[in-house]
Amino acid sequence: MIGRERLSEQLVQATRDLDDVTDQLAKGELADEDAAKLIVQYEAEKQRLEKALATIDESANETPGFSPRVWWLTATTIVALVAIGFLVTQSITDRPEGGFVTGNLETGRDLDTVSNEEMEATIAQFPDIIGMRAALARRYFESGDFPAATGHYLEILDRDPNHPEALANLGWITFTSNGGPEADTAAENLLKRSLDALPGNPDALFFLANIRLSEGDGLAAGELLNQLLATGAVGEQDRPLIDELLAEAERLTGSDE
Numbered sequence: 001m002i003g004r005e006r007l008s009e010q011l012v013q014a015t016r017d018l019d020d021v022t023d024q025l026a027k028g029e030l031a032d033e034d035a036a037k038l039i040v041q042y043e044a045e046k047q048r049l050e051k052a053l054a055t056i057d058e059s060a061n062e063t064p065g066f067s068p069r070v071w072w073l074t075a076t077t078i079v080a081l082v083a084i085g086f087l088v089t090q091s092i093t094d095r096p097e098g099g100f101v102t103g104n105l106e107t108g109r110d111l112d113t114v115s116n117e118e119m120e121a122t123i124a125q126f127p128d129i130i131g132m133r134a135a136l137a138r139r140y141f142e143s144g145d146f147p148a149a150t151g152h153y154l155e156i157l158d159r160d161p162n163h164p165e166a167l168a169n170l171g172w173i174t175f176t177s178n179g180g181p182e183a184d185t186a187a188e189n190l191l192k193r194s195l196d197a198l199p200g201n202p203d204a205l206f207f208l209a210n211i212r213l214s215e216g217d218g219l220a221a222g223e224l225l226n227q228l229l230a231t232g233a234v235g236e237q238d239r240p241l242i243d244e245l246l247a248e249a250e251r252l253t254g255s256d257e
Helices: 004-026 032-058 075-082 116-125 130-143 146-159 164-175 181-197 202-214 218-230 239-255
Strands: none
Touching: 004 032, 032 130, 116 130, 130 146, 130 164, 146 164, 146 239, 164 181, 164 202, 181 202, 202 218, 218 239
């Protein structure tokens, strides 16, 4: 879990950024439309950080939620994972934990109503807006547009090297690139860094477990899947998938005996 001190520093910075936008708007240095977009983003960042701080204060052991995703794989990886019974095609659901919250500002726009093109334009003008960039990268990731997602995740990590979601998703993208042993090692390093930044990160555990299954290491996969279950983050709708993967891990472990 990211430390309270670091989150507090980020909250102070987000508050300063918001104050700067307000001052620039008052001085006529920013157009109303540009200022509104920035205010939405910095307010969202403040809300995210305040929520994270409150979570730490309430329970040091709380873990993030786990949501089903559409896992888009390259052709070679599909062959490898279908062979072990893994191909997730569940629907995408909202992910409020760590996601983008627009709040109740006068703009009244929900992020779901903002097009990718609008988000790209805003990010191009204000490249340090991590909240919107992460939300857009997540859209690209979940739609299978890995090249577009990669560019934004790299930009996020350039600004926040310990961003758990960027590390985890970039790790999975790297693994599915079929770049050979060096790429696989890089993927695992990214996923482990994600877990260092946010222990119990469900996505990182899930990705690592599937990597181990693709390697035929049922024992390690089973341990990772049980760690995922122990977080309490797996919902009822996701449990059948995890049980299926656990069964495959057990089969692989048995075949090694």
